[in-house]
Amino acid sequence: MKQTEKSTGNRKDPPAITSEAREQQLMAKAERLAEKKLEDGTASPQIIVHYLRLASEREKRRQQEELLKADIELKKAKVEAIRSAAKIEELYNEGMKLFRMYSGTEDVVDEDI
Numbered sequence: 001m002k003q004t005e006k007s008t009g010n011r012k013d014p015p016a017i018t019s020e021a022r023e024q025q026l027m028a029k030a031e032r033l034a035e036k037k038l039e040d041g042t043a044s045p046q047i048i049v050h051y052l053r054l055a056s057e058r059e060k061r062r063q064q065e066e067l068l069k070a071d072i073e074l075k076k077a078k079v080e081a082i083r084s085a086a087k088i089e090e091l092y093n094e095g096m097k098l099f100r101m102y103s104g105t106e107d108v109v110d111e112d113i
Helices: 019-040 043-104
Strands: none
Touching: 019 043
């Protein structure tokens, strides 16, 4: 019976066409080897520290993204509050003009309403 790629750890990738593709292949191979060493307990301290730092950096990036999203939402809420306040002021001024007109204290021209 023939062993599968997964059980042997050997994987044949097709030849890379570009240097970027080759770089991706080599990175994937290195990650597979590091994963295998982590699983079987033979990973060097450098490998362990590398993945701990990587996880830490990802967590920091995720927290920064959450802060940015919260900041964007806050700014949107502030803009909406400003617009709402402007609309309320506009309605208040219009109401005051109408009140003065109805009370007879001010002559209002049709253009003002």
